[in-house]
Structure formats: C-alpha cells, structure tokens
Amino acid sequence: MIRRLYVHNHRCFLNTELDFGGRSQVLIVGRNGAGKTSLLHVLTMLRDVAGGRNRVAEVVSDDSLTGFSVSGGDDAHPTQRFEIDGEMTSGKRAAYALALELPADSRAWRVLEESLVIADQTVYTRSLAEVTLNRAPNSTTSFPVDSQQVALPVIGAPTQDHPVEEFRRWLRGFVLLGPVPSLMGGESVSGTPLPAPDCHDYAAWFREVTTQYPATYAVFLSFLKRTLPDLESVQNRPSGRDARSLEYVFRGRAGRTYAISFQSLSDGERCLSVAAVLAAMSAEIGPQVCFWDEPDNFIGLGEVGHLIRALRRSFRDHGQLIVTSHNPEAIRAFSQENSLLIYRTSSSEPARCRPVTELGLSGDLADTMARGDEMP
Amino acid sequence: MVNRYRPHVVVLPEDTANLDVANGFVLHVDRDCAIQVLGPAGGWDKARDDLLSDHVQGLRRLPERRLVLLIDFDDDLSRRGAIRDACPGGVADRVFVIGTNTEVEELRRDLVGEGVLRPNTLEGIGELLAADCRAGTDDTWSHPRLAHNADEYARMRVDLRPILFDV
Numbered sequence: 201m202i203r204r205l206y207v208h209n210h211r212c213f214l215n216t217e218l219d220f221g222g223r224s225q226v227l228i229v230g231r232n233g234a235g236k237t238s239l240l241h242v243l244t245m246l247r248d249v250a251g252g253r254n255r256v257a258e259v260v261s262d263d264s265l266t267g268f269s270v271s272g273g274d275d276a277h278p279t280q281r282f283e284i285d286g287e288m289t290s291g292k293r294a295a296y297a298l299a300l301e302l303p304a305d306s307r308a309w310r311v312l313e314e315s316l317v318i319a320d321q322t323v324y325t326r327s328l329a330e331v332t333l334n335r336a337p338n339s340t341t342s343f344p345v346d347s348q349q350v351a352l353p354v355i356g357a358p359t360q361d362h363p364v365e366e367f368r369r370w371l372r373g374f375v376l377l378g379p380v381p382s383l384m385g386g387e388s389v390s391g392t393p394l395p396a397p398d399c400h401d402y403a404a405w406f407r408e409v410t411t412q413y414p415a416t417y418a419v420f421l422s423f424l425k426r427t428l429p430d431l432e433s434v435q436n437r438p439s440g441r442d443a444r445s446l447e448y449v450f451r452g453r454a455g456r457t458y459a460i461s462f463q464s465l466s467d468g469e470r471c472l473s474v475a476a477v478l479a480a481m482s483a484e485i486g487p488q489v490c491f492w493d494e495p496d497n498f499i500g501l502g503e504v505g506h507l508i509r510a511l512r513r514s515f516r517d518h519g520q521l522i523v524t525s526h527n528p529e530a531i532r533a534f535s536q537e538n539s540l541l542i543y544r545t546s547s548s549e550p551a552r553c554r555p556v557t558e559l560g561l562s563g564d565l566a567d568t569m570a571r572g573d574e575m576p
Numbered sequence: 577m578v579n580r581y582r583p584h585v586v587v588l589p590e591d592t593a594n595l596d597v598a599n600g601f602v603l604h605v606d607r608d609c610a611i612q613v614l615g616p617a618g619g620w621d622k623a624r625d626d627l628l629s630d631h632v633q634g635l636r637r638l639p640e641r642r643l644v645l646l647i648d649f650d651d652d653l654s655r656r657g658a659i660r661d662a663c664p665g666g667v668a669d670r671v672f673v674i675g676t677n678t679e680v681e682e683l684r685r686d687l688v689g690e691g692v693l694r695p696n697t698l699e700g701i702g703e704l705l706a707a708d709c710r711a712g713t714d715d716t717w718s719h720p721r722l723a724h725n726a727d728e729y730a731r732m733r734v735d736l737r738p739i740l741f742d743v
Contacts, residue, residue: 516603
C-alpha cells in the first residue's frame with residue numbers, strides 16, 4: 201500500500217504531502233482544480249518510470265512545473281521532486297525519491313538526486329550522473345549514468361527478488377484508472393496486463409486478465425450481473441487474425457438471448473465493466489494498489505453507493521483502494537475516518553491535504569461540501 | 577441498485593457516526609445488493625420524521641422492504657416505542673429501531689478498552705455486528721450498550737439475516 205506521497209513544484213503541488221496513514225481504503229475529496237486528477241498523473245508518471253520510461257524528457261516538461269511562483273525558491277533554476285513511500289506486496293517498506301532540475305544554462309531537465317530504500321536499507325543513491333549501489337553491508341559500487349536518464353528502470357537486478365526489481369514490480373503493478381468511456385473500445389489484437397488510465401485499451405485488458413487467469417471471468421460476470429441482471433455472458437469473439445471483439449449477451453423475453461457489441465454499451469455500463477475487471481483481478485490475482493479518479497463518473501445515482509461499496513468489498517481483505525470523488529453517494533459510502541480532503545485556497549496556491557477527521561467538521565461531509573464549508 | 581420487488585433492507589442512520597457503523601456492516605454482508613444505506617437523517621427525531629413522511633409510503637407499496645433506523649438512544653429507551661407506535665399497521669413489523677443506549681462513540685470507547693475493536697474505527701463496530709448476525713451469535717449485540725436491542729435483534733435474526741447472509 202502507498203503510505204505517503206510527496207510532490208514538489210509539479211502541476212498544482214508545491215511541497216505537498218499526502219499521508220495515507222496506513223489506510224487500505226481511502227477517499228480523496230476536493231473541489232474542482234484541487235489536484236485530484238493531478239495525483240493520477242503523478243502516479244502514472246512513477247509507474248511509467250518503473251515500467252522502463254527512463255528519459256527525463258518523457259517524465260516531466262516545463263509545462264508540468266507549478267505555474268505560480270515558488271516562494272523562496274529559484275524560478276530560474278527550478279527543481280521538481282517526487283517521493284513515494286509504501287509497503288510492498290511482501291510487506292517490506294520501500295521509499296523512493298526522484299528529484300529533477302532544470303539547470304540555469306540549459307533547456308533540458310536532468311536528474312538531480314535519486315534514492316531507493318527498502319526495509320530501512322539504502323539500495324542505491326544517486327547524485328547527478330553518479331549512482332552508488334549498495335551491494336552488501338559495507339560494500340558499495342559506483343557507476344555513471346546519463347544525467348537525463350532515471351536510474352530506477354536501468355539498474356540491473358540479477359534475480360526477481362532483488363530489492364530493485366521487487367520495488368519496480370510493485371510500482372509497475374499499480375492499477376491507475378480514470379476511464380473515458382468514449383475512448384474505450386471492444387476490439388483487441390493482443391492483451392495487456394494493465395490498462396492505460398483512460399482505458400482505451402479496455403478490451404486488451406479484459407482479454408489478458410481472463411485468458412491468463414480464467415477464474416477471473418466468474419467474478420467479473422457476477423460483479424456485472426449485480427447491475428445488469430439480464431446479462432448472460434460476455435464473449436470475446438474472433439473478428440480477424442489475432443483480433444477479438446467483445447460482445448455482451450443478454451437474456452431477453454421468452455428466454456431468447458441477444459448480443460450487443462461493447463460499442464453499443466452505455467458510458468455507465470462501460471465504467472461498470474472496468475470495475476468488474478478490477479474486482480476480478482483483486483479476487484483472483486492478488487493484492488493490487490488501485491487509484492481510481494472519480495469512479496462514480498457516468499454511474500446512475502442509485503448505483504453509485506452500491507458500486508463504491510462493492511469496490512471496497514473487493515479490497516476489504518488485501519490491497520489498497522484509493523478513489524477520488526465529489527459525488528455525495530460516493531462520499532457517504534466511505535467513512536470520514538477513511539477520507540482525506542485535498543484543497544487549495546485559490547488557483548495561485550498549492551494543494552494541501554488533510555484527514556477529514558482533523559477538520560473539526562460536524563454533520564454530513566457531502567452536505568458540508570455542498571455548502572462549501574469544508575475548507576480548513 | 578436493490579431489486580425493490582425482492583426482499584431488501586434500507587438503513588436510515590441518524591448521523592454520520594451511525595452511517596459509518598452501517599458502512600462497516602454492509603462491507604461484511606454476503607448480499608450487499610439487498611441492502612441500501614441512506615444518508616444521515618440529522619438526528620433521531622429527523623429519522624423518525626423521515627420514516628413517517630417518506631418511508632411509510634414506500635413500505636406500504638413494497639412489501640419486501642424492511643427499514644432499519646440506526647439511532648443513538650441518549651439514555652432514552654422510550655424512543656423505540658415512540659417510533660414504533662407512530663408506525664401504521666402493516667408496516668411496523670418491517671421497521672427495526674436499533675442503536676446504542678447512549679451514543680456510538682461511547683460504545684467505541686468501551687470496545688477499544690475491552691480490546692475488541694481492532695482497528696479502532698466506527699466501521700469496525702459494523703463489522704463486529706455483522707459477524708454476530710452471520711454466526712447467529714450475540715457477542716457484540718449483548719454488550720451493555722447494545723443489550724437493550726435484544727428483542728429487535730431477535731426479530732432481525734429471523735427476518736433480516738436470511739436476506740443479507742448465506743445461512
């Protein structure tokens with residue numbers, strides 16, 4: 201699980217810390233522009249680094265800098281910093297930090313510092329172009345790397361259980377979601393273990409999960425049938441060489457069945473399908489860290505509470521579920537003890553985050569937010 | 577969404593603390609599609625008023641609906657009778673009025689002190705109550721702050737337990 205996230209000088213974050221406090225289920229609430237979706241971008245960036253995206257230019261850009269002035273900082277020589285602390289699937293604690301800088305005499309960002317600590321043992325540190333790797337107690341080795349390459353994805357790991365590889369595998373496994381139904385297609389020519397945040401590759405995700413782990417299909421179907429009780433099956437029919445096309449088969453009047461293509465599903469049904477694959481993965485594949493930006497989007501009002509509670513049940517015994525929302529039903533499906541408020545006092549101020557229980561609010565959080573009274 | 581024409585349970589908590597307990601309960605039932613938790617009413621008297629003004633009509637129209645009012649009794653156990661007496665005939669037997677004899681936070685303090693509530697959350701209380709319902713026991717329901725619900729809990733075991741749990 202992610203325990204802490206720190207972001208400096210990136211988008212709306214400036215010396216901003218999110219402390220998840222060991223919560224395995226977290227709701228992040230906040231107004232528009234408070235930084236909820238930016239969190240998805242930061243986590244996606246870190247996941248991409250762990251997955252092999254190592255060119256600094258592909259990680260950050262001048263556009264990703266905080267737009268407002270860095271108080272007390274050097275605007276001509278900006279730095280961005282990212283830190284993530286968490287507990288990996290094995291239970292070991294991990295802390296990774298990456299600092300990037302734009303030298304005053306250059307237009308290209310480079311790595312300023314980088315470090316990885318696993319179970320209180322420093323695995324490697326890096327300063328500019330030099331990486332120092334701790335190989336054994338009291339034994340280090342240093343080697344140079346391109347200053348415009350992040351070291352994490354390129355450090356060699358001799359075994360799967362090497363700390364660097366274990367950390368990369370944990371970070372690569374984050375399920376990061378912000379589905380855009382209009383981009384989601386039902387066609388696939390291959391599989392993918394995780395979808396892009398916008399889920400344009402939903403069909404490839406479904407294909408990979410249900411092919412590699414056939415037991416997931418029953419959980420997937422059962423999850424969907426809660427909302428679509430007439431759904432009989434979901435079939436991935438061949439539609440060309442290596443190509444498959446998703447069809448949802450429903451039982452109609454007089455027991456007759458009829459199939460509709462994925463493209464014919466509503467936006468809400470597509471998002472429910474995403475939730476169903478996620479629930480199936482959590483049940484059959486194992487602990488996942490999932491961040492979902494507004495899972496209530498496109499979902500009918502009467503279904504939101506059920507969807508959120510169903511997702512929470514899927515992550516009840518393992519993994520971590522972090523969702524953002526401003527939907528009253530979603531807010532009520534989480535307890536205030538599990539809720540964090542992310543807020544900015546104005547568009548020129550950085551995002552801050554506090555547990556809702558520390559805000560001294562009385563009454564219903566959703567009502568309080570509707571009145572605009574949630575700000576500290 | 578619950579199927580209104582099949583047996584289902586609607587929970588009306590009086591405040592956010594009771595809502596949190598209800599959330600913890602729902603996370604541990606077997607058929608979460610058969611239970612719907614509403615937003616906090618804003619006090620036990622508001623919950624009673626909502627029952628009479630809004631929910632009685634729904635209970636009349638939908639014979640498979642049960643309604644659970646989750647309230648703090650604040651040392652006034654006559655609240656249950658007042659609510660039940662106000663319910664019209666044909667509906668009262670599907671209304672359940674339960675809660676702590678004082679308030680939920682005091683129950684939490686007690687359970688933490690007794691080393692029963694881990695983690696120390698209001699949802700954890702809901703989990704304990706659901707565990708009893710599933711097993712048909714009263715380990716938590718017999719707690720001094722909850723024991724006054726014995727008759728309601730007995731009715732719930734007969735009527736609500738088969739709706740929510742695989743028994």
